[in-house]
Amino acid sequence: MIQGLFDTDGCVSRFRDLSFSNISILLIKDLQRLLLIFGIVARIRKRKGRPIQMDSKSYETKDHYELIIAQKESILAFRQHIGFRIQRKQAALEEVATAIQRNIRHIFCPVCGYLLFKDLFCGRTKSHETWGAKKLAIIQCLGKEGCLSSKVLEKKLGFPPYKKMRRLNHHFELLKRTRVGNEKFWELNPIGHYIYELTKNNFTNFNSVFSLNNCPLCNETFEKKIKGNWRAGDFEGDIFWDILRKATKESGEKYPFVYDVVLPSDGSNDHFFAAEGFLIHNSAGVNLPAFRVIIQSPYRYTDFGMDRIPISEFRQMSGRAGRPKYDSEGQAVLIAKTEFEKDDYISYYVNGETEPCRSRLSSESALRFHLLATIASGFIFDLESAEKFFSATLYAKQEGDLSALFSKINTLTSQLRDMGFVELSEKRIDATLLGRRVAQLYLDPVSAFAIVNSLRKEKYNDAAYLYTIANTNEFFPYLSVPRQKEGELWEAIQGQKGLLAVNVELEMFTDNSMLPKFWTSLMLKDWIGEVKEQEIVETYKVQPGILRAKLQNADWLAYSSFELAKILLLEGHFGPLAKMRKRLQGGIREELIPLCELRGIGRVRARRMYNAGIKGIAEVKKTDVQDLGKLLGEKVAASVKRQLAATK
Structure with missing residues (x-):
C-alpha cells in the first residue's frame, strides 16, 4: 500500500x-x-x-x-x-x-574496538587542515621512532601531540598510551602500525581503508556511519518527536522502576518525553526520584561548538540516582563508546575535582537586581551599609580588592534613582514604592523600567502589550527569525508603529534584538488568537517545551505589568491587562474568557460552545445538560452544571 x-x-x-x-x-x-x-x-x-x-x-x-x-x-x-x-x-x-x-563519516571494528574518521588527516577549515597534517606527523614520527615519552615526542614534533578538546583527538584511536610513574609513553597500536605502513609514502592511501568491508586485522565486518544531515541527531536511538497526548499516574506495584535519561542539551529539552517505559527529561529541570540515571553523553552544543559539561553538573545529574526510603544505593551510568573514552571519563568526571563555585556578582545585571532587592528589604540604607553588606559576600572573598565593585555599586545606585526605583539623599538610600514592588516581583530593574515606560505611553492594544512582554530580559532568548521573513517583518513593524509602545524609528537603529522581539510577540499573538499549538510549533520553529516555558513567562510578565500599572495609578491598563493575562493563560480570544472560567473548559471546548451559540455563563445555565453533553461529553457537561449549581 x-x-x-x-x-x-x-x-x-x-x-x-x-x-x-x-x-x-x-x-x-x-x-x-x-x-x-x-x-x-x-x-x-x-x-x-x-x-x-x-x-x-x-x-x-x-x-x-x-x-x-x-x-x-x-x-x-x-x-x-x-x-x-x-x-x-x-x-x-x-x-x-x-x-x-x-559519504562515510567513520568506520568501526566491533572486535578491535577502534573508530576511524575519514577526515582524520584533513578538514573543512584551514585550522582543521593544519591540525590534520600534525596528526599525520605524529603517526609518522611514532612509526619511525617507536615508543616515546610525552616530553620527547613533543620535542621532536615541535608541538603538543594532543588538543584539549576530545573531539579533536581522533588520532588516539591509532595509539597506545601508557603511564609509568609521572611520565606518559606513546606508541602505535596494531591499527596504528597498519595505517602508518599504508600512508608512509602517500597519505592519500588512507582513504582506501574506507572502501573495505572488513577489518584488515581481524576480518570482522566494519560498522559504517554515513555523514548526517538534517537533524540527524534527532533520529538516533529510534526517537520520534511527537506531541504527548496523555499522561497518567501508575501504581508503584505495576511499574516499580523509573528510568531517568538525559538527552543532549541544546537549550530546548526542558520538557518530558515518555517512550517504552522510559521517562526522559533534562535532569536539571525537575526533581524526581530514580534508582538509575543514564547520561548518554557529557557533551552539549555551545556557542563554541561541542563542549563538555562541568564536573559539578555531571555530579548534580548523577546525584539524582537513588530514591530516598526506597533504595539503599543508586546507579549513575555514563555511556562511553570506546575504552579510551571510558578511561577519559573516569579520570575527568569520577576522579576529577569539582570546579570552584564563582560568584555571579561580577555580572552587572545580577548586581543591579540584588542591589535593588537589598535596598528594598532594608539590608542596605546608605553607602556604608552597602559596603558592609557586599564585603561579606562570596564575591568579596574571591576577589579581595573591592574598589571596582564599590565603584560599580555607586554607578548602579544612580541608575536605579534615575529609573525611579530608589531615592538618594546625603545620608540615606531608600526604595520607592515602585522600586519595592519591582523587587517583590523578581524583575530585572532594566526590564521593569522598559515596562513602566511602555505603560506610560498609554497604548491599550494587543500588539503593545505583547511587544512590551517580549521586550524584557526575562523573555531572552528570543525566537530566531527566518532570514526569508526579515523584510516582511520590518514592513510589519513599520505598519504597526502607531500601535507599539516604543519609538520604532529610534529602536530600529539602537536595538539589535528588535526583530526577534517582534517575531516573538507575533508568536504570542497567534497563541491568544487560538492558532493551534502544532501550527505555532511549525511556524516559529519552537519546540513544545520551549513554547510552554515562554507562555509561563508571558503570564508572569503580564501579571507584573498589571501590578506596576496599579502602583503608577494607570487605571486605563487595569482591564486590558487583566484580560490579556487570562488570554495568555488559556490561549483564547477575548470573547471566550467567561467560558474558560469554568473548570474543565479550555480553549477548544469553549470555542465549540461559543460557535453553538452558548456565549456566556447565562447561556450555559439555560442549556440542558444533555445538549451540553453533545458538545462537551457527558462527564464534563455534568461537572459544569454542578459548578454552576454550587455558585447559586
Whole structure:
C-alpha cells in the first residue's frame, strides 16, 4: 500500500530527498506513522497551491501537505523495505542511496574496538587542515621512532601531540598510551602500525581503508556511519518527536522502576518525553526520584561548538540516582563508546575535582537586581551599609580588592534613582514604592523600567502589550527569525508603529534584538488568537517545551505589568491587562474568557460552545445538560452544571 502511494504521488526531488503530496492531512499523518514501523522518520510541511504547466496547459493546484523523508538513514531504510515499482523513480532512488553510502563519516571494528574518521588527516577549515597534517606527523614520527615519552615526542614534533578538546583527538584511536610513574609513553597500536605502513609514502592511501568491508586485522565486518544531515541527531536511538497526548499516574506495584535519561542539551529539552517505559527529561529541570540515571553523553552544543559539561553538573545529574526510603544505593551510568573514552571519563568526571563555585556578582545585571532587592528589604540604607553588606559576600572573598565593585555599586545606585526605583539623599538610600514592588516581583530593574515606560505611553492594544512582554530580559532568548521573513517583518513593524509602545524609528537603529522581539510577540499573538499549538510549533520553529516555558513567562510578565500599572495609578491598563493575562493563560480570544472560567473548559471546548451559540455563563445555565453533553461529553457537561449549581 505504501509503495503504491509513493508510486502515484511520491517522487525523488532534485534536493535528493523523497516526498509524498496529498491534500488530506489525515492521510499524510497516518502515512508518517506507518513509515515509523520501518524506522523511517519523515516531516510534514504545508504547501500553497500554485499554477503548473502540463502538456501546454496550465492547471491551478490546491493547497496541500507534503511528507518529506530527508534523513539519510531513513532514505536507505525506504530503499530496503519499500522502494518504487516505477523504474525511473527506483533508478533515481538508487542514485541517491549510492551517493549517501559513499559519504562515510567513520568506520568501526566491533572486535578491535577502534573508530576511524575519514577526515582524520584533513578538514573543512584551514585550522582543521593544519591540525590534520600534525596528526599525520605524529603517526609518522611514532612509526619511525617507536615508543616515546610525552616530553620527547613533543620535542621532536615541535608541538603538543594532543588538543584539549576530545573531539579533536581522533588520532588516539591509532595509539597506545601508557603511564609509568609521572611520565606518559606513546606508541602505535596494531591499527596504528597498519595505517602508518599504508600512508608512509602517500597519505592519500588512507582513504582506501574506507572502501573495505572488513577489518584488515581481524576480518570482522566494519560498522559504517554515513555523514548526517538534517537533524540527524534527532533520529538516533529510534526517537520520534511527537506531541504527548496523555499522561497518567501508575501504581508503584505495576511499574516499580523509573528510568531517568538525559538527552543532549541544546537549550530546548526542558520538557518530558515518555517512550517504552522510559521517562526522559533534562535532569536539571525537575526533581524526581530514580534508582538509575543514564547520561548518554557529557557533551552539549555551545556557542563554541561541542563542549563538555562541568564536573559539578555531571555530579548534580548523577546525584539524582537513588530514591530516598526506597533504595539503599543508586546507579549513575555514563555511556562511553570506546575504552579510551571510558578511561577519559573516569579520570575527568569520577576522579576529577569539582570546579570552584564563582560568584555571579561580577555580572552587572545580577548586581543591579540584588542591589535593588537589598535596598528594598532594608539590608542596605546608605553607602556604608552597602559596603558592609557586599564585603561579606562570596564575591568579596574571591576577589579581595573591592574598589571596582564599590565603584560599580555607586554607578548602579544612580541608575536605579534615575529609573525611579530608589531615592538618594546625603545620608540615606531608600526604595520607592515602585522600586519595592519591582523587587517583590523578581524583575530585572532594566526590564521593569522598559515596562513602566511602555505603560506610560498609554497604548491599550494587543500588539503593545505583547511587544512590551517580549521586550524584557526575562523573555531572552528570543525566537530566531527566518532570514526569508526579515523584510516582511520590518514592513510589519513599520505598519504597526502607531500601535507599539516604543519609538520604532529610534529602536530600529539602537536595538539589535528588535526583530526577534517582534517575531516573538507575533508568536504570542497567534497563541491568544487560538492558532493551534502544532501550527505555532511549525511556524516559529519552537519546540513544545520551549513554547510552554515562554507562555509561563508571558503570564508572569503580564501579571507584573498589571501590578506596576496599579502602583503608577494607570487605571486605563487595569482591564486590558487583566484580560490579556487570562488570554495568555488559556490561549483564547477575548470573547471566550467567561467560558474558560469554568473548570474543565479550555480553549477548544469553549470555542465549540461559543460557535453553538452558548456565549456566556447565562447561556450555559439555560442549556440542558444533555445538549451540553453533545458538545462537551457527558462527564464534563455534568461537572459544569454542578459548578454552576454550587455558585447559586
